[in-house]
Amino acid sequence: MVTLGVDLGGTNIKVALVDEKGNILQQASCPTNLPRPAEAVCDDIAALCHQLADGRSDVAGVGIGCPGTVDDATGMVLYSNNLDWSNFAMGPYLQERVGLPVRLANDANAAALGEALAGCARGTDSAVILTLGTGVGGGVVLGGKLLTGYTGAAAEPGHMVINDAPNAPLCTCGRRGCLEAYASATALIRMTKQAMAAHPESGLWQLATLDTVTGRTAFDGRDAGDPVAAGVVEEYTHWLAVGIANLINIFFPQVVGLSGGVANQGEALLKPLRAMVEPMVFGSAFASKHTTLTTCTLGYRAGVIGAALLARN
Amino acid sequence: MVTLGVDLGGTNIKVALVDEKGNILQQASCPTNLPRPAEAVCDDIAALCHQLADGRSDVAGVGIGCPGTVDDATGMVLYSNNLDWSNFAMGPYLQERVGLPVRLANDANAAALGEALAGCARGTDSAVILTLGTGVGGGVVLGGKLLTGYTGAAAEPGHMVINDAPNAPLCTCGRRGCLEAYASATALIRMTKQAMAAHPESGLWQLATLDTVTGRTAFDGRDAGDPVAAGVVEEYTHWLAVGIANLINIFFPQVVGLSGGVANQGEALLKPLRAMVEPMVFGSAFASKHTTLTTCTLGYRAGVIGAALLARN
Numbered sequence: 362m363v364t365l366g367v368d369l370g371g372t373n374i375k376v377a378l379v380d381e382k383g384n385i386l387q388q389a390s391c392p393t394n395l396p397r398p399a400e401a402v403c404d405d406i407a408a409l410c411h412q413l414a415d416g417r418s419d420v421a422g423v424g425i426g427c428p429g430t431v432d433d434a435t436g437m438v439l440y441s442n443n444l445d446w447s448n449f450a451m452g453p454y455l456q457e458r459v460g461l462p463v464r465l466a467n468d469a470n471a472a473a474l475g476e477a478l479a480g481c482a483r484g485t486d487s488a489v490i491l492t493l494g495t496g497v498g499g500g501v502v503l504g505g506k507l508l509t510g511y512t513g514a515a516a517e518p519g520h521m522v523i524n525d526a527p528n529a530p531l532c533t534c535g536r537r538g539c540l541e542a543y544a545s546a547t548a549l550i551r552m553t554k555q556a557m558a559a560h561p562e563s564g565l566w567q568l569a570t571l572d573t574v575t576g577r578t579a580f581d582g583r584d585a586g587d588p589v590a591a592g593v594v595e596e597y598t599h600w601l602a603v604g605i606a607n608l609i610n611i612f613f614p615q616v617v618g619l620s621g622g623v624a625n626q627g628e629a630l631l632k633p634l635r636a637m638v639e640p641m642v643f644g645s646a647f648a649s650k651h652t653t654l655t656t657c658t659l660g661y662r663a664g665v666i667g668a669a670l671l672a673r674n
Numbered sequence: 675m676v677t678l679g680v681d682l683g684g685t686n687i688k689v690a691l692v693d694e695k696g697n698i699l700q701q702a703s704c705p706t707n708l709p710r711p712a713e714a715v716c717d718d719i720a721a722l723c724h725q726l727a728d729g730r731s732d733v734a735g736v737g738i739g740c741p742g743t744v745d746d747a748t749g750m751v752l753y754s755n756n757l758d759w760s761n762f763a764m765g766p767y768l769q770e771r772v773g774l775p776v777r778l779a780n781d782a783n784a785a786a787l788g789e790a791l792a793g794c795a796r797g798t799d800s801a802v803i804l805t806l807g808t809g810v811g812g813g814v815v816l817g818g819k820l821l822t823g824y825t826g827a828a829a830e831p832g833h834m835v836i837n838d839a840p841n842a843p844l845c846t847c848g849r850r851g852c853l854e855a856y857a858s859a860t861a862l863i864r865m866t867k868q869a870m871a872a873h874p875e876s877g878l879w880q881l882a883t884l885d886t887v888t889g890r891t892a893f894d895g896r897d898a899g900d901p902v903a904a905g906v907v908e909e910y911t912h913w914l915a916v917g918i919a920n921l922i923n924i925f926f927p928q929v930v931g932l933s934g935g936v937a938n939q940g941e942a943l944l945k946p947l948r949a950m951v952e953p954m955v956f957g958s959a960f961a962s963k964h965t966t967l968t969t970c971t972l973g974y975r976a977g978v979i980g981a982a983l984l985a986r987n
Contacts, residue, residue: 413755430957440960447960464784481717487824501924503821510926511800512963520956525913534956600838607834611814611924613823643833643847647753647760650825 362397363417365410366669367425368468371395371443374402376409376419377662379669383479385662387413397450399438407458414461416507421461423455424672426471426664433465440541441511464671466663470507470516472620473500475667480508480659489614490657491518496533497541501612506674517544519545523603526543543600546576546622549593553579556593563589566573576622598633605634606641620657627656676730678723679982680776681781684708684756685984687715688723689722690975691733691879691984696792698975707922712751712762718769727774735775736768737985739784739977745826746778752826772809781977783829785805785933786813788980793972795929802927804831804918807934809846810854814925819987832858836916853959856913859889859935861908866892869906876902889935893942911946919954922965933970 363386368375368394377388388407393402406425414420429441436452438444456463466474473490482488483500492498497519501508508515520534529538530548542548553574557565564587569578579597582590604610606619623630636652639645642652659666676699681688689876690701702722719738727733735934749765751757769776779787787804795815797799805811810832814821821828831845832854843852843861852945866887870878877900882891889912892910895903918930936943948967952958955965971977 366699430960432962439962440957469819485824504815508816508925511798511928511965512926512961514957514961515924517923517925517956520923521834522916522954523835523915526835526839536954570822596713603835603838607920608924610830610833611828611829612821612923613825613828615824641849643830644753644827647743648825648827649745649750652824 362419363425364421364668364669364672365409365413366471366665366672367406367423368471368664368668369393369402369406369427369444370424371428372407373492374409375665376406376413377665377669378413379382379666381673383475383666383670385666388464388665389413391428391648393668393672396445399444399446400454401449401456401476402444403451403454407455408538410459410461420461422464422465423459423673424471424668424670425451425455426468426668427451427465428468431467431513433463433509434513436463436465444523462672464674466499466507466509466668466671469498470509471667471671472499472644473665474502474507474671475659475663475665476501476618476620476657478505479666479671480663481618481657485615487521487614489518489608489617490618490620492621493544493601493619493623494546496547497545497604501614503612507671518604518608521604521607523600523607536611540600540604540650544597544604548600549597550574552593553590556589560589563587565590580626585631598630598637600648602634602637602641605653605654606638609638614652617652617654618657619655620663624656631656675732677734677982677985678726678736679784679978679980680719680723680736681784681977681981681986682706682715682738682739682740682757683781686723687719688978689719689726690978690982691726692979694986696979696983698979702726704723705925709758711880712757712759712764713767715757716764716767716771720768721890723772723774732955733774733961735777735985736772736823737777737779737784737981737983738764739779739781739981740764741781743781743827744778746822747774747826749778750775751778752974774970775985777987779820779822779981779984780827782811785976786980787815787820787971787984788972788976788978789931789933790815791818791940791983792932792979794968794970798928799926800927800931802831802921802925803933805934806857806932806936807859807912809860810858810917812857814927816919820984831917831921833919834917836913836920853913853917855942857910857917861913862889862936863887864891865910866903867904869902873902876900878903893939898940908946911943911950915947915950915954918967919951922951923956927965930965930967931970933976934967944969
């Protein structure tokens with residue numbers, strides 16, 4: 362038995378035929394071509410599904426990772442800012458056109474499910490996946506199932522406030538001091554620029570201008586021996602550690618997996634991060650088992666794989 | 675079919691025979707008489723179980739709510755500060771003496787399960803229960819099951835840092851700015867005392883001295899029209915709202931239930947709290963379903979009832 366996974370993005374629609382272990386057997390894609398009506402986008406998804414399923418009798422279902430807030434129980438996309446859709450019955454619409462059961466998840470949740478079942482947390486009982494990109498996305502998988510919550514909108518760990526202070530950085534959600542405002546790549550870039558502005562002598566200026574700073578700049582500066590860059594990395598790592606420790610104290614998961622641009626630093630990020638997180642974990646001195654803090658392994662394929670595995674759930 | 679629930683406290687051992695709906699049919703108790711060996715305490719628990727099960731053939735199992743960190747899978751009490759036990763195989767020990775399957779949960783988790791299945795969240799699909807007492811305890815129930823995590827120690831939402839600042843109040847866990855340091859009754863008493871010390875003119879001085887302040891004092895002062903007391907209640911409510919909004923943004927549960935001394939304020943606490951929490955919830959404007967914020971209903975019976983219902987899981 363195989364399933365189809367759909368990663369519906371603002372730029373491209375990717376569809377893959379995936380086996381029960383999360384291996385991609387075949388894939389196809391097309392541009393999303395926004396803005397256009399939800400039905401037109403779904404007709405393209407259906408065409409890609411038919412293309413990959415053509416001649417096979419072992420395709421059991423379709424899973425879709427969709428940006429925004431979705432309700433899997435009803436198949437509704439409640440609201441998607443990226444797609445500019447609201448209250449669209451995507452599940453029923455696609456189910457009719459593809460002729461297979463359709464499951465729906467938020468795109469970050471689909472990717473988290475992929476990592477939990479077939480990536481960095483494969484074979485474990487619980488995982489919290491954090492994506493450190495433009496924002497901080499996330500997903501929680503418990504006993505092989507996505508945590509979606511009563512409203513279908515779980516989990517949004519990026520919008521956990523870790524510093525409720527009037528001078529805390531503003532988050533995209535309108536509040537101050539969210540994890541996203543401290544641990545996204547965007548936040549790291551902001552911290553790097555602030556440090557550069559405050560330290561004209563910093564070696565960071567040899568690596569970038571204020572216009573060309575990326576999420577790598579501070580790490581590169583630290584590796585080159587610049588103390589200002591090292592300070593930025595330490596500050597960023599601290600905030601990320603506070604957020605991760607909070608999530609461990611809530612879920613005590615077997616794995617916390619990090620993905621997204623900043624996670625590409627690998628052990629250069631993980632090693633100091635683990636050292637900071639450990640003493641923040643409640644009761645860690647008495648625990649017989651500890652959470653493993655690691656990086657994700659599926660990369661951009663996590664979305665289609667997770668969506669396909671959702672269709673098996 | 676009925677089950678036995680045990681609420682093992684530092685002062686008393688309470689045991690109840692409970693039906694499938696969470697009704698207490700019969701109960702018995704004895705003093706815990708600490709300090710004494712774990713085996714002696716368990717022998718008393720076993721005696722109470724035998725007393726309540728005597729002559730019945732429909733008792734299916736025993737559930738125990740135990741202070742500290744427990745591992746239900748192995749029946750081990752890993753560490754209990756209150757009981758001064760560590761690495762005690764309580765499950766197997768009791769199972770042998772009572773002759774019934776034994777399940778183990780942390781006491782706050784057992785109480786949360788009781789509220790979720792038979793109290794304020796009965797009939798719902800998910801609940802986060804917070805106990806606002808000496809500390810901030812908690813439990814999360816998803817699809818009728820306790821979230822215990824890989825390490826068995828979940829959930830400790832009281833040790834979620836909401837204000838990571840050098841001047842944030844110190845928590846009992848050794849860190850600063852935890853929810854417990856802002857939203858426990860202890861924290862409310864601290865805030866009340868600080869306000870009294872800073873405002874000799876406050877009407878709070880007519881209600882209490884610094885030695886007799888309780889978790890009710892600030893609420894009573896507010897009701898009597900004292901602006902300083904109103905400020906304390908507002909500050910306390912704000913911090914509690916930040917913690918609750920974080921938990922909603924992570925779990926999006928159907929119910930958040932509050933128990934413990936401060937929750938006895940009922941709507942006087944809940945009404946302003948809901949107004950503060952709502953705008954903090956991510957995407958609340960687009961959600962079709964919202965978390966219900968309420969108070970717990972089982973009181974001190976939540977522990978035995980939840981422990982008994984755990985034995986049915």
